[in-house]
Amino acid sequence: SQTIHQWPATLVQPVGSPLSLECTVEGTSNPNLYWYRQAAGRGLQLLFYSVGIGQISSEVPQNLSASRPQDRQFILSSKKLLLSDSGFYLCAWSVNQGGSYEQYFGPGTRLTVT
Amino acid sequence: QKEVEQDPGPLSVPEGAIVSLNCTYSNSAFQYFMWYRQYSRKGPELLMYTYSSGNKEDGRFTAQVDKSSKYISLFIRDSQPSDSATYLCAMRNTGGFKTIFGAGTRLFVKA
Numbered sequence: 001s002q003t004i005h006q007w008p009a010t011l012v013q014p015v016g017s018p019l020s021l022e023c024t025v026e027g028t029s030n031p032n033l034y035w036y037r038q039a040a041g042r043g044l045q046l047l048f049y050s051v052g053i054g055q056i057s058s059e060v061p062q063n064l065s066a067s068r069p070q071d072r073q074f075i076l077s078s079k080k081l082l083l084s085d086s087g088f089y090l091c092a093w094s095v096n097q098g099g100s101y102e103q104y105f106g107p108g109t110r111l112t113v114t
Numbered sequence: 115q116k117e118v119e120q121d122p123g124p125l126s127v128p129e130g131a132i133v134s135l136n137c138t139y140s141n142s143a144f145q146y147f148m149w150y151r152q153y154s155r156k157g158p159e160l161l162m163y164t165y166s167s168g169n170k171e172d173g174r175f176t177a178q179v180d181k182s183s184k185y186i187s188l189f190i191r192d193s194q195p196s197d198s199a200t201y202l203c204a205m206r207n208t209g210g211f212k213t214i215f216g217a218g219t220r221l222f223v224k225a
Contacts, residue, residue: 006157032211043118043202044158044215051211059212090157101146101206103213105157 002027006091006106013113019064019078021109023091026072031093033074034103035066038088050074051096086113117141120203120216129225133190137203137216140184144205144214147179149188152200152218161201162188193223 003026013019025031032051036044046059048066056066063082067075074091088110092103120137127133135149146165150158162177164170170177176189186205190197203216 034211043120043217046212049211057211088155092157101213102148102160102163103204104160105150108155108157110155 002093002104004091004093004104004106006089006109008109009107010110011112013081013111015083015113016080019076019081019085019111021076021089021091021111023074023076023106024072025074025093028072028093028095030071030096032096033068034092034094035074035076036090036092036105038090038108044090047076081113083113086111115140117214118203118205118216121219122217124220124222126222126224127193129193129195129223131193131223133193133197133221133223135188135190135201135203135219135221137186137205138184139186139205139214141205141207141214142181142184143207145208146206147177147186148204148213149175149177150202150204150215152202154199158202195223195225197221197223 005024034049035047038044050056050068064078088108090108091106094103118139149162151161152158164177164179167179167181174191178187200218200220202218204213206213
């Protein structure tokens, strides 16, 4: 069966510091990968998605970036965090084939920028 | 107008009640409809997935899609305290990679 891991689970970082969140998927090959941010009382905001190694699409212009160095690894980064970057960050995967669109989420990383 | 509207609640019901959760949407191109359950401080968990209009049942859960009204529902029968969570609707059209999520309805089931 497939599993998705995210770390760290929680993170407190000062404004202006760098960020690196990691997500890995097991039990599947060539998945579509997604990064979302969830703010309190609001829906999931899609930040980035990737259909393959090195292929990243950005949905929202911001100071965050994403990379996919390996097939089942997805990394979210920032060079300098802003207060507004605080939130619950979720990684998700879906099968990379036509007709299957369900997304499966990781446990999330709660980021607090102070 | 948001693409997906979902009442944030909270919705509080007694144990054993039938719960009805709903979303409306504006994009008639949406074909795939999903419901996720999210416990506090956890990632969303896929509950139900339906294509186009109609009903789908899985245990105590029933998902309904009415494309003519652009309205989807999730019914929970014999609700339990363990059903207390936030329920997110989600939908997308054919192709592309973007799933649109509702803001979620917070449900409390009291013992």
